[in-house]
Amino acid sequence: MLAPARYCPDELAQVRPLTTDRHSVPLYAVPAGSRADLTDADLARALMGGQAWAPAAAWNRFAPTVYGIANRALGRETDAEDITQEVFYRLFARVHTLKEPAAFRSFVVSFAIRIVKWELRRRRVRRFVHLSDSGDVPDAPVAGDDAESRQVLRRFYGLLDQLAPRERLVFSLRHLESMTLEEVAGVMELSLSTVKRSLARAAARVSGWIDGDPDLMAFFEATARGKPGRPE
Amino acid sequence: MSEMNTEARRVDAVAEFVRTAAPPMTTAQRVEGLQALTFRLGQRRRAGRRSAWLALFAAGAAAVGAVVLWRGAHHPITADGDALAYRIEGGDIRDGGYVRSFGTGGPVLRFSEGTSMHLMPGARGRLGRVDAHGARFAIEEGEAEVKVTPRPGAHWLVDAGPFLITVRGTVFHASWDGATEKLDVAMTKGLVTVTGPVAEGAVAVRAGQRLTVNVRTKEVLLRELGDAGPAAAPIEAPAPGASVRVAPTAPAGATRARTVSAGPRMPDSSAGRSSGSWASALNAGDFDGILQDADRRGMDASLERTPASELAALADAARYRRRDDVARRALLAERARFPRSARARDAAFLLGRLEETSGGGVRALEWYDRYLQEAPLGAYASEALGRKMTATARVQGPRAAREVAATYLRRFPNGSYAASARGLLDVP
Numbered sequence: 001m002l003a004p005a006r007y008c009p010d011e012l013a014q015v016r017p018l019t020t021d022r023h024s025v026p027l028y029a030v031p032a033g034s035r036a037d038l039t040d041a042d043l044a045r046a047l048m049g050g051q052a053w054a055p056a057a058a059w060n061r062f063a064p065t066v067y068g069i070a071n072r073a074l075g076r077e078t079d080a081e082d083i084t085q086e087v088f089y090r091l092f093a094r095v096h097t098l099k100e101p102a103a104f105r106s107f108v109v110s111f112a113i114r115i116v117k118w119e120l121r122r123r124r125v126r127r128f129v130h131l132s133d134s135g136d137v138p139d140a141p142v143a144g145d146d147a148e149s150r151q152v153l154r155r156f157y158g159l160l161d162q163l164a165p166r167e168r169l170v171f172s173l174r175h176l177e178s179m180t181l182e183e184v185a186g187v188m189e190l191s192l193s194t195v196k197r198s199l200a201r202a203a204a205r206v207s208g209w210i211d212g213d214p215d216l217m218a219f220f221e222a223t224a225r226g227k228p229g230r231p232e
Numbered sequence: 233m234s235e236m237n238t239e240a241r242r243v244d245a246v247a248e249f250v251r252t253a254a255p256p257m258t259t260a261q262r263v264e265g266l267q268a269l270t271f272r273l274g275q276r277r278r279a280g281r282r283s284a285w286l287a288l289f290a291a292g293a294a295a296v297g298a299v300v301l302w303r304g305a306h307h308p309i310t311a312d313g314d315a316l317a318y319r320i321e322g323g324d325i326r327d328g329g330y331v332r333s334f335g336t337g338g339p340v341l342r343f344s345e346g347t348s349m350h351l352m353p354g355a356r357g358r359l360g361r362v363d364a365h366g367a368r369f370a371i372e373e374g375e376a377e378v379k380v381t382p383r384p385g386a387h388w389l390v391d392a393g394p395f396l397i398t399v400r401g402t403v404f405h406a407s408w409d410g411a412t413e414k415l416d417v418a419m420t421k422g423l424v425t426v427t428g429p430v431a432e433g434a435v436a437v438r439a440g441q442r443l444t445v446n447v448r449t450k451e452v453l454l455r456e457l458g459d460a461g462p463a464a465a466p467i468e469a470p471a472p473g474a475s476v477r478v479a480p481t482a483p484a485g486a487t488r489a490r491t492v493s494a495g496p497r498m499p500d501s502s503a504g505r506s507s508g509s510w511a512s513a514l515n516a517g518d519f520d521g522i523l524q525d526a527d528r529r530g531m532d533a534s535l536e537r538t539p540a541s542e543l544a545a546l547a548d549a550a551r552y553r554r555r556d557d558v559a560r561r562a563l564l565a566e567r568a569r570f571p572r573s574a575r576a577r578d579a580a581f582l583l584g585r586l587e588e589t590s591g592g593g594v595r596a597l598e599w600y601d602r603y604l605q606e607a608p609l610g611a612y613a614s615e616a617l618g619r620k621m622t623a624t625a626r627v628q629g630p631r632a633a634r635e636v637a638a639t640y641l642r643r644f645p646n647g648s649y650a651a652s653a654r655g656l657l658d659v660p
Binding site: 053093204 | 239240243249253265268329359363
């Protein structure tokens, strides 16, 4: 017997084989649920139930979020694409560990953050063993609308690379993702006090570095005043 | 304090700049990422399968190595978990498997074993189940070119409106026009079978043939590719089997038929049927032979004594030949003699169709209601509700049909009558 062609929230009871003894091939009536109504929990259940369409649906729904977190945390589009791939590749293998389908989004974000953290640690190890000429990977494309923005971002992320992975991620989640301290603590599985300490250290160091970089200082001061600056 | 404020301002400025400078994921990134991910997942499944086989081989080699080797060589696909990998070009797949096109060429679904499904520009489709043996794909509107790679155990299903096309290895075009409720299947290579609300049983369509079904008028035409056929005239043709037959529809009772292509020999209907069942004759397309056989035996006797399957075949043959009187009697006999059978329930719907085509709108409504009561989830439920809606609109006016339209949309929001239902609900 064939499985229902797709998952229909709250309407599974209506999915019935329409085989009659006149038909040699079973037909199925698959009521069409509204895709807009598909909740995260429905999607999680479909994924856990092995629905063929669910991985693509999960990707379409959450990939932009994961990509955004990775891109802002790592500062390189190509890395963000790879990380997004990796997140979903591993996520689909581990989705059965999700206990609360309604918390699927949090599950995805936590998963993404864990993998971003691994990536940051991997980078740090690579710098220690000098797997790149400069100890980092500076030439990969970064986001930004224009050459100036890209240059500033490259320099900024060059500074961030000096932070420990945990501090960098805490800083990124708090300031770039606008998460609350409690949310940061939750997704990073840290205590609130650890998050506060890490964040304070990271913010002080970032501020200090900007202070020591006249170009960045000029740019961000100008930005803070509401008009874009230009490094001399 | 001031130093802390300065630090906070700087950090805020940095954060604001990074948030605005980092662009969101583009559509191209999302589509390409999904394709890459799909392939990786496919590779993982295959790798898992290889690992499983290696483990099996190692264990089996210790015990019965030769046997395990043989099994490994002869059963390459066994587990349901080994679903085919696929990717989509020129589009993406959204919630519910809905395939969306990006370009003008129409999206192409490509499966790892070589099968492809190309939705033509303007067409809409939906990918359903995907497993190791094939997939189920629905053409919701428009035309698709399907190329299924033949292999043992392959099982592909294509929904086109209310029809289901079962495929093994073949190349064909299928289209469904929801507005006119027309199915068109043009076979380039191989064989498919089509089931649906008009043709009873599976209709076999072979290479070089074109099947056209008009649900509204219950017309079925099977002809050779390139044969325009009598386009203007309503056509009803025997569908199953290898032969191609085109029979211009004439007033009830006329049985003029024209064989335009030689396939396996058709039963000689002129001599009547002296042996074999009506059910098998129906599958062979020998509708006239069934009716002549029933006449020869005596219609009353046939209706009273033939088994259920034979009675259904007689009813179908009569409907296909527009012998409405015989069809009506056969269907009523089904209901009277086998009242609790699925055939009896289906007969209610078919009686409604008969009444509707002969102008008996009120009686048609009664039969549709009866069918929907007896088989609310039956094979013809969507069709019955849709026909009830249109019949109500015709008999009692559009406003009276609005309630039926709302019910239809609630139950079958993507059904073949959905557009009509929405149209009725839009009536002020």
